[in-house]
Amino acid sequence: MMVTIDALLRGEDKIAVVGLGYVGLPLAVCLAEHFEVVGYDRKSERISELNAGKDRTLEVTEEELKRFQLTFTDNPGDLAQCRFIIVAVPTPIDEYRNPDLRPLESSSKTVGMHIQKGSCVVYESTVYPGATEDVCIPIIEENSGLKFGVDFTAGYSPERINPGDKSHSIAGIVKIISGYDAHALELLEGVYGKIIKAGLFKASSIKVAEAAKVIENTQRDLNIALMNELAMIFDKIGIDTTEVLKAAGTKWNFMPFSPGLVGGHCIGVDPYYLTFKAEALGYHPEMILAGRRINDNMGKFVAEKTVKMMIRADKKVNGGKVAVLGVTFKENVPDLRNTKVVDIINELRDYGINVLAEDPLADKQEAMEYYGLELTDMECVSDVDAVVVAVMHEKYKTMGLDGLTALFSGKKPLIIDIKGMFEYQEADSQEISYWRL
Numbered sequence: 001m002m003v004t005i006d007a008l009l010r011g012e013d014k015i016a017v018v019g020l021g022y023v024g025l026p027l028a029v030c031l032a033e034h035f036e037v038v039g040y041d042r043k044s045e046r047i048s049e050l051n052a053g054k055d056r057t058l059e060v061t062e063e064e065l066k067r068f069q070l071t072f073t074d075n076p077g078d079l080a081q082c083r084f085i086i087v088a089v090p091t092p093i094d095e096y097r098n099p100d101l102r103p104l105e106s107s108s109k110t111v112g113m114h115i116q117k118g119s120c121v122v123y124e125s126t127v128y129p130g131a132t133e134d135v136c137i138p139i140i141e142e143n144s145g146l147k148f149g150v151d152f153t154a155g156y157s158p159e160r161i162n163p164g165d166k167s168h169s170i171a172g173i174v175k176i177i178s179g180y181d182a183h184a185l186e187l188l189e190g191v192y193g194k195i196i197k198a199g200l201f202k203a204s205s206i207k208v209a210e211a212a213k214v215i216e217n218t219q220r221d222l223n224i225a226l227m228n229e230l231a232m233i234f235d236k237i238g239i240d241t242t243e244v245l246k247a248a249g250t251k252w253n254f255m256p257f258s259p260g261l262v263g264g265h266c267i268g269v270d271p272y273y274l275t276f277k278a279e280a281l282g283y284h285p286e287m288i289l290a291g292r293r294i295n296d297n298m299g300k301f302v303a304e305k306t307v308k309m310m311i312r313a314d315k316k317v318n319g320g321k322v323a324v325l326g327v328t329f330k331e332n333v334p335d336l337r338n339t340k341v342v343d344i345i346n347e348l349r350d351y352g353i354n355v356l357a358e359d360p361l362a363d364k365q366e367a368m369e370y371y372g373l374e375l376t377d378m379e380c381v382s383d384v385d386a387v388v389v390a391v392m393h394e395k396y397k398t399m400g401l402d403g404l405t406a407l408f409s410g411k412k413p414l415i416i417d418i419k420g421m422f423e424y425q426e427a428d429s430q431e432i433s434y435w436r437l
Helices: 005-010 024-031 044-051 062-067 076-081 102-114 131-144 182-193 206-237 241-248 270-280 287-296 298-312 341-350 364-371 394-408 424-429
Strands: 014-018 037-040 071-073 082-087 119-123 152-156 175-179 200-202 321-325 354-358 386-389 414-417 433-436
Touching: 005 182, 014 024, 014 076, 014 102, 024 037, 024 062, 037 076, 044 071, 076 082, 076 102, 082 102, 102 131, 119 131, 119 182, 131 152, 131 206, 152 182, 152 206, 175 182, 175 206, 182 200, 206 241, 206 270, 206 287, 206 298, 270 287, 287 298, 298 341, 298 386, 298 414, 298 433, 321 341, 321 394, 341 354, 386 394, 394 414, 424 433
Parallel strands: 014 037, 014 082, 037 071, 082 119, 119 152, 175 200, 321 354, 321 386, 386 414, 414 433
Antiparallel strands: 152 175
């Protein structure tokens, strides 16, 4: 007999969330208000910290972790207790910018080894259309000996988590759901309907839901690429991009996008999943890849602009000292995955510049493991020739231009502001050489 929503609500069957990162953990906490939930992650260190009430992603508070009876485990055997299994693991790209499905394949194998008859497996990870049914389900069948559509069913409900965004919670974002069959769709509606207040959108198929997710971020990527290209053009013209966008924004249908570094685990990655599938089908996508090329080169553009401004200010380049403030992929989150700030740092170092990278939220060990990057403390940042404010953490906002100027130890200040948080008038009044993207 297939798992039912009633059995889940009564606690006769449990829900498992596989992968307790930025997506899985908040989801598990929300579900635990209504269901018996087992949170599984293969990293023992992660389980230990969650059992101690700590979340390094800063997405869930200690109070929220202790509010409900959540079971955190690194023992895959505990998945056998659950018949509604949600997979929320990362789907990165490899060094060739092709989809890296290893985390998804590994998780599917783990699920397959412990799945019970009558279960429903739901994937939330971003994939190309067809991946759930063509890649994941066969792995579960192979490792379980069960037949899909007979012994277990499946659904797809793409995550819409925005790390660090407290105004757009899980409950407040419309959720797409899809199922292999009517029972799976009804089951997803029952489970997610308990926690999503903004409403559910029922996609007609798993492939449609997969495609909807992957184009959400592809659209944003292309719009940001346009802004980045405009920023490079306006820089050559000698006008301020922010001012141009403010002026254009007075038209009712002008879309509010800004230039910037496009990193992280979504916008800078998801388009490659779609282009991979397109090329596998014999179609070469041009616009999507053009946008990716522009965005992937923004770190180099910012670094070269910094060097040019150092030369104009008669500052030493080879052997000069530049502070790069913020290395995570976005403000007020500790996530270092696919951060494009590293591109700026590496490019500056190619010019012989001594780069001091500081970030109040990033984990120093992770920075070294991911990028070979040694982070410094703010107390050690002094006597610099230029400051690149790469990520506008709250700490840097609080410092303001006065605090940033103090890092120059009396030298003529030169500040590169990627997020455009400061104003030229304020910088001019303090005799700061200032540029914003």
